[in-house]
Amino acid sequence: MGEHIIKMPDVGEGIAEAELVEWHIEVGQIVREDAVLAAVMTDKATVEIPSPADGKVLWLGAEIGDVVSVGAPLIRLEVEGEGNVAAGAAAPAAAASKPAAAQPADEDDGAPPAAPAQAAEPAPELKTVPKPQPAAKPPITSSGAGAGTVAMAPGAPRGEHEKPIASPAVRHRAREAGVDLRQVRGTGPAGRITHEDLDRFFAGKDQRPAAGGLVADTSVSEIKVVGLRRRIAEQMALSKSRIPHITYVEEVDVTALEELRGKLNAEKRTDRPKLTILPFLMRAMVKAIAEQPRLNSRYDDQAGVIHQHGGVHIGVAAQTPTGLVVPVVKHTEARDLWACAAELSRLAEAAKNGTATREELTGSTITITSLGALGGVVTTPVINHPEVAIVGVNKMMVRPVWDGSAFVPRKMMNLSSSFDHRVIDGWDAAVFVQRIKSLLETPATIFIEG
Missing domain, CATH: 2.40.50.100 (RNA polymerase II/Efflux pump adaptor protein, barrel-sandwich hybrid domain)
Structure with missing residues (x-):
């Protein structure tokens, strides 16, 4: 040997x-x-x-x-x-x-x-x-x-410092649920904990109910912050510790935009992706940035230099099974609505299945964050350091809006946007968001060049 x-x-x-x-x-x-x-x-x-x-x-x-x-x-x-x-x-x-x-x-x-x-x-x-x-x-x-294992009866209790036996998938599932595997009885070979054992534990079958039917849980799980989660934590700490954020929230009437989006999707070619609201927002941001180019910057606060970019590289925060990543649609200013949608769809899929390259996940100059249907009414987005702005999309809801003579149902959505107050003044932030609002509420203007 x-x-x-x-x-x-x-x-x-x-x-x-x-x-x-x-x-x-x-x-x-x-x-x-x-x-x-x-x-x-x-x-x-x-x-x-x-x-x-x-x-x-x-x-x-x-x-x-x-x-x-x-x-x-x-x-x-x-x-x-x-x-x-x-x-x-x-x-x-x-x-x-x-x-x-x-x-x-x-x-x-x-x-x-x-x-x-x-x-x-x-x-x-x-x-x-x-x-x-x-x-x-x-x-x-x-x-x-010479087997290298110690025989033990299935489900035998474990000591405080004894490592439970389980597959990586079971360990990952337990970590996600905040469960200490030492508290779970294993029924597999040598006391190995299976998915079925976890199911029984979640259902409470491994616990003895108290007289009133409720059980006190005194366990404390230690979950080490590693991998992508640690990188996210480090990036968020860097952003919040070094960037003085200002957040500006405005509501947008997207009724006309939703009508246009529905019509374009109904008549689209088979080789084109389905349009979401994000490609419209990306094109609106490009037009607003053309009027306020400082929003499209990266601030080197150590050197005291603002790097104002000509190309608009929009990062779009995407949730994946392993955590949050930000694929980047490069040169959005050179892409039309359908090209933005196609590139966004490709990058989102690559990010979710783990095939996105380092080049596709870096280099953004401004970021969009959206929680989709879970977007809530208002959020306070954290700027992706060293950028100076981030635009947050909140949940779309039908609300009664006064049109001058009566309340009418309109599709409304809030934009929650944060800015680096060292570089962007509150007035400039408001002007930027109001310009995006105007473009989204009159979507035909998004397609007007010049």
Whole structure:
């Protein structure tokens, strides 16, 4: 038997390190060639690392949330044959249950392993995905002494510091629900927690009701902020700590716009996408920016320089299974209504399935944020640093509006827009929003050039 060391591969684009966002394996598990071992994130792209060989996991070199340099040892496998570790090279104990990076240097079991020799074979091919997915097969275990697992009765209670056994998909679902898996009874092999176990837990079948039928929940779950969620948190903290926001809210009568949109969709060619309200808003923003070009800027507050852009690159905040991303429609000023709709549809789909490139997710000069049908009456959008403006779309509702002689039903929608008050004065912000309002309420003017 030999050892095969898997290093953090080069994920491209000159990236020197990546964040580990999920393990799909654990120490002692038997894995097959091409099985997914881990998922790492660089910028907003998540990459799966497959196994280059069959083997048994001896050691994991990082914990979830750690930033690992390219070329650093990540996983050690026990494999048939000589492996790719030089003879006599030090190796961590196979029974280690936590990453070497977390082991104190003065423990009795010796110093951390020496750096392995250069791998004899190329790094495994990487697969880019929208979010980490569980391995196709459950871990293979054995009842023999060398199985690397400890037999336990299904559903046996776990100690406070004992790690529950569950697939990545189950762990992800529990994290989303704020559930501590140590509180869930597992009915699978070796006490593994399944989706059915989670369902029973959510239904309250694992809890003993008190006399009144209600149960006190004293659990506290620790959810580490990693991956895209950590990047979002950092960006929001940067924006709110460095940008003095001013938010301006105005209601817009979109009755005529909705009539036009419905007619255009009914008569559109089959090769054209369905129009939403966003392409109209994008074209209205282009015309308003032509009159107030400073709104289309990025402010370098450290250098004290405003970079005013000629090209209007509109970022559109999109919710994905892994969190919020902002694909960018480049050069909106050079696209007509249908071209804006087509590019927006393409980018939104790429963002949701995880195939959007770094170029497609960066470079915006102004941003639109919309919660669609959940848009609420008013929001206070956070500016996408270092931009100076963001336009928020709220929920469209039918409201009674006084027309001078009677109340009539009109389709109304609020725009909630935020501006960097260091660069944009309140008057200029109001003029910008009022110009967009005028264009949307008289949609024919959106198509008038000059």
